[in-house]
Amino acid sequence: DIVMTQSPDSLAVSLGERATINCKSSQSLFSSSNNKNFLTWFQQKPGQPPKALFYWASTRGSGVPDRFSGSGSGTDFTLTISSLQAEDVALYYCQQYYSIPTFGQGTKVEIK
Amino acid sequence: EVQLVESGGALVQPGGSLRLSCAVSGVPSSDTWLGWVRQAPGKGLEWVANIKSDGSEKNYVDSVKGRFTISRDNANDSVYLQMKSLRVEDTALYYCTRGWGNDWWGQGTLVTVSS
Numbered sequence: 092d093i094v095m096t097q098s099p100d101s102l103a104v105s106l107g108e109r110a111t112i113n114c115k116s117s118q119s120l121f122s123s124s125n126n127k128n129f130l131t132w133f134q135q136k137p138g139q140p141p142k143a144l145f146y147w148a149s150t151r152g153s154g155v156p157d158r159f160s161g162s163g164s165g166t167d168f169t170l171t172i173s174s175l176q177a178e179d180v181a182l183y184y185c186q187q188y189y190s191i192p193t194f195g196q197g198t199k200v201e202i203k
Numbered sequence: 204e205v206q207l208v209e210s211g212g213a214l215v216q217p218g219g220s221l222r223l224s225c226a227v228s229g230v231p232s233s234d235t236w237l238g239w240v241r242q243a244p245g246k247g248l249e250w251v252a253n254i255k256s257d258g259s260e261k262n263y264v265d266s267v268k269g270r271f272t273i274s275r276d277n278a279n280d281s282v283y284l285q286m287k288s289l290r291v292e293d294t295a296l297y298y299c300t301r302g303w304g305n306d307w308w309g310q311g312t313l314v315t316v317s318s
Contacts, residue, residue: 129304131304131305131306133248135248140298140308140309140310140311141248141298141305141308142308143304143305143306146304146306184247184248186248186304186305188303188304188305191250191262191264192238192240192250192253192303192304192305193250194247194248194249194250195247196247197247197248
């Protein structure tokens, strides 16, 4: 199984400041067959199911504000919120789907 | 709009059985994978099982192999999770998902295993 490790486990950021979440996989998620990385970023707010923010590591999902960005390739990936808003308080998960899907342990984003 | 609606969650004793159902609407489900992901109270996400569009391939997380069975009915746009020999550690909110990458999620159905 591919192991996904996120860092940090939690972070507190001031409103308007940048938040950065890292995700590392135990093996490469890049496929040369389609030149894409099989990674999704999810956002989960309390009492709600996860919502996909980015597919293929950097393809923004429908309705996702452009202050969110996804980057990285191979084994190292990053989710960035360029200017944190109050509504961004949530848990964030990375998930690989290169093989049987596995999730990172989650990162809790709070307001400082 | 894609909608997935789970049902069947309940309180059950250890060793008991339960069958979860998920109805998919808004888009044909017969052309893609369907699956289940669970979340124990206050914990992270754990992928449980998935099934290919035609039902020819099924995958399970190791902890449920031999105890859970996933199936689907494309005529009724539904997917099921038959769970037996339930354990306390199976207690979780079970989400139905669509797509190999779990693109779409239902609201979840709660399974509580307790004596």
